[in-house]
Amino acid sequence: MLDTVVFDLGNVLIPWDPERLYRKLIPDTAERVRFLGEICTAKWNAGQDAGRTLAEGTALKIAEHPEYEALIRAYYARWEEMLGEPIAGSVDLLHEVKVRGLRVLALTNWSAETFARARPMYPLLDEFEGILVSGDEGLIKPDPAIFRLLFARYSLTPERCAFLDDSLRNVEAAAALGMKAIHFRSPEQARADFASLGLV
Numbered sequence: 001m002l003d004t005v006v007f008d009l010g011n012v013l014i015p016w017d018p019e020r021l022y023r024k025l026i027p028d029t030a031e032r033v034r035f036l037g038e039i040c041t042a043k044w045n046a047g048q049d050a051g052r053t054l055a056e057g058t059a060l061k062i063a064e065h066p067e068y069e070a071l072i073r074a075y076y077a078r079w080e081e082m083l084g085e086p087i088a089g090s091v092d093l094l095h096e097v098k099v100r101g102l103r104v105l106a107l108t109n110w111s112a113e114t115f116a117r118a119r120p121m122y123p124l125l126d127e128f129e130g131i132l133v134s135g136d137e138g139l140i141k142p143d144p145a146i147f148r149l150l151f152a153r154y155s156l157t158p159e160r161c162a163f164l165d166d167s168l169r170n171v172e173a174a175a176a177l178g179m180k181a182i183h184f185r186s187p188e189q190a191r192a193d194f195a196s197l198g199l200v
Contacts, residue, residue: 001160002102002160002161002162002180002197002198002199003102003103003160003161004102004103004104004105004154004156004160004161004162005097005102005103005104005105005161005162005163005164005194005199006104006105006106006107006150006161006162006163006164006174006179007090007094007104007105007106007107007128007164008106008107008108008109008164008165008166008167008170008184009106009108009110009125009131010108010109010110010166011166011184012087012090012164012165012166012184012190013086013087013090013091013094013124014083014084014086014087014118014122015083015084015085015086015087016082016083016084017082017084018036018040018045018075018082019032019036020081020082020083020084021074021075021078021079021081021082022035022036022071024081025071025074026071035068035071039061039064039065039068039071039072040061040071040072040075044057044060044061045057045075046109046140047060048076048111048113048114048135049109049110049111049134049135049140050109050134050135050138050139050140051112051134051135051136051137051138051139051140053113054076054111054113054114057076058072058073058075058076076113076114079114079117080117080118080121083118083121086122086124087187088187089186089187089188089190089191090184090187090190091124092187093187093190093191093194093200094124094127095127096199096200097194097199097200098127100199100200102199103129103154104127104128104129105128105129105130105131105132105150105154105156106125106128106130106131106132107131107132107141107146107147107150107163108131108132108133108134109134109140109141109170110133110134110135111135112133112135112136113135114135115133115135115136129154130153130154132146132149132150132153134146137149141165141167141169141170141173142167142169142170142172142173143173144173144176144177147173147174147177147179148177151177158177158178158179159178159179159180161179161180162179162180162181162182162194162197162199163179163180163181163182164182164184164190165181165182165183165184166183166184166185168183171183180197182194
């Protein structure tokens with residue numbers, strides 16, 4: 001019997017894509033792809049999600065690529081422009097799970113500083129019993145330690161938890177710890193998987 005659903009946030013409930021901002025700043029597609037693939041990379045951003053400050057991360061990248069200072073600074077100065085409207089089908093799932101009386105929690109890889117900026121933008125974040133943010137903890141998915149911290153903080157039994165995440169690596173880590181882990185690809189697919197587990 002499942003009694004808890006743990007949601008990832010980014011690109012499950014809240015769209016996030018650096019392209020949203022950098023299409024405005026770097027109109028040339030090839031140059032934009034190179035910038036986001038080689039300079040302000042997902043791996044670099046993950047350092048901030050893991051607890052490094054935005055100032056430290058920005059300074060580190062500018063030291064490596066001083067010729068791109070303005071574009072690098074824009075990453076966090078205009079970070080809100082990377083976000084979109086909540087994903088309606090996923091929000092519906094969140095509400096339906098709550099109506100059924102299950103606990104709902106969130107486990108997200110997110111910089112503590114940018115999460116604090118995003119929180120007032122998204123009232124849906126108040127729907128959760130609790131949100132564990134990687135940047136606050138200095139731990140990041142798929143490290144099993146951040147899942148174990150979630151279990152301990154909220155007195156969870158992994159086998160009684162469903163977990164929804166758009167990263168296959170995170171899903172595999174959760175499954176290895178005993179959670180019913182679902183790889184999010186669309187709200188429709190997630191709904192079908194939730195239904196198969198009796199969650200909706």
